Amino acid sequence: MDGFRAAGAEGVAPLLAAFDAVAAEGHVTRAADLLGVPQSSISRRIRTLERTLGVQLFQQVGRGIALTAQGRDLFERTHRLVSALDDAVDVVRSNADPESGLVSFGFPLTLGPVSIPSVLAEFHAVAPRIRLHLVQAHGDALAGMVRDGRLDLAVMIPPPLNLPVVVLGHQTIHLHVAASHRFARRKLVDLAELADEAFIANAPSYHLRQLVDSWCADAGFTPRV
DSSP: OHHHHHHOHHHHHHHHHHHHHHHHHTOHHHHHHHHTSOHHHHHHHHHHHHHHHTSOOEEEETTEEEEOHHHHHHHHHHHHHHHHHHHHHHHHHHHHOTTTOEEEEEEOSOOTTOOHHHHHHHHHHHOTTOEEEEEEOOHHHHHHHHHTTSOSEEOOSSOOTTSOOOOOOOOOOOOOOOTTSTTTTOSOOOGGGGTTSBOOOOOTTSHHHHHHHHHHHHTTOOOBO
């Protein structure tokens, strides 16, 4: 292991694709055609890999080549790794495709009058090949996931700090009271008039609750929830 580290895994890894293709095809020309590179480049990479590892990987057999014992050992140990790397690259490229890629999209547990299913349905109508990974969470958590790259974008309330924002709309907050309440026939109520009223409200962690608390504080009282 120490010898391999000294040789430099970063120097070996780019050469393994050429080795894997030649070992699988048993022919340098076919391997070059498979990888879409000149035959001379394949031969150079194989020689570089052999020098780096300090072993001979191929031997001449008639007009073709065959793996040595060390070459067979390396091929058996690395073939799946090279295939897995190819698969990983294909997946990453596929997910990044602007026409058919994967978009990680977050939205809050509640969003007032905005219908996320309707928004997604409209998006799907214009971009039917785009795949969506949906995440539902509170605003702060969504903002954190956008910042660290786990989400590509999110709809959230309030607009987060230090992130690019597009305002989709504004939400009106209404006062709801019982039909028999003294304010039931009023079209407008000053917030200070609610100082003695009982409130039904979200938990303190919710943005709307924090807004209500701040509005009431500005009006000179703490809401009785």
